[in-house]
Amino acid sequence: MRTRRKTGSYEVGRAKRAEILEAATLLFATSGYHKVPLSQIASDVGLSEGGLLHHFRSKKHLLLGVAERRLEQTALWWSSQRRDDGDDPLEVFTNMVESTRELVREPGLIELFVLISAEAADASTPAHQLYATWYERAVGETSQLLAFGVERGFLRTDTNVGLCAREIIAVSDGLQLQWVLSGGELDLVAAIRDYARRLARALLAPKHVNAADSL
Numbered sequence: 001m002r003t004r005r006k007t008g009s010y011e012v013g014r015a016k017r018a019e020i021l022e023a024a025t026l027l028f029a030t031s032g033y034h035k036v037p038l039s040q041i042a043s044d045v046g047l048s049e050g051g052l053l054h055h056f057r058s059k060k061h062l063l064l065g066v067a068e069r070r071l072e073q074t075a076l077w078w079s080s081q082r083r084d085d086g087d088d089p090l091e092v093f094t095n096m097v098e099s100t101r102e103l104v105r106e107p108g109l110i111e112l113f114v115l116i117s118a119e120a121a122d123a124s125t126p127a128h129q130l131y132a133t134w135y136e137r138a139v140g141e142t143s144q145l146l147a148f149g150v151e152r153g154f155l156r157t158d159t160n161v162g163l164c165a166r167e168i169i170a171v172s173d174g175l176q177l178q179w180v181l182s183g184g185e186l187d188l189v190a191a192i193r194d195y196a197r198r199l200a201r202a203l204l205a206p207k208h209v210n211a212a213d214s215l
Helices: 002-031 038-044 049-055 059-081 093-104 107-120 126-151 161-181 188-203 205-213
Strands: none
Touching: 002 038, 002 049, 002 059, 002 107, 038 049, 038 059, 038 107, 059 093, 059 107, 059 126, 059 161, 093 107, 093 161, 093 188, 107 161, 126 161, 161 188, 188 205
16 A cells, blocks of 8 residues: 555656646746746646745756756657658758747747756756757767668768768757847748758758759
8 A cells, every 4th residue: 555655646746747847848938937936837836836846956956857858859859750761852951940940939948948058068067967968869869860861862972970960959059049149139940941951952962952942
């Protein structure tokens, strides 16, 4: 009986934690991290501020939880776009643009990503391991997508998929930082589309290179 009670309590705790993360993600996305008090998040999930702190020790720990959830959702989005039987030479480049459209629908989360990335530079912080793991995964999965394009004859055979994957991620993250610094004035989707078009022209096999003009 004790085991059942403990297991039940654990499941309830997990469910409440997920509910808190969902509420915090929505509020951070619409209002920004700094403008949302913990009391508002707690109220939205039927808790006192003290009750919320039972699940997340501080607002910064909650921020990390939201960031981890967001990064996982981004990875799942990219995985869902992969088509092993695909015949579109532009798939990876189109997905770069579409993933950016997904990002700008929740501008507060772009600010959140940039905010935590600054802290992640410090190896002693929890953010460091979170981002290190994320980048390793993102580079690996993007490399696989590019390698698939090479195998299918869509991309040039001399494509350095690992280096290109790092470049794609660096450009995306760098433009997100510039978007934040511009106060949202930078057209992030247009900037990524222009980059994707130029990258496609450089990487597509000769027989497919003209397809880049349709991006």
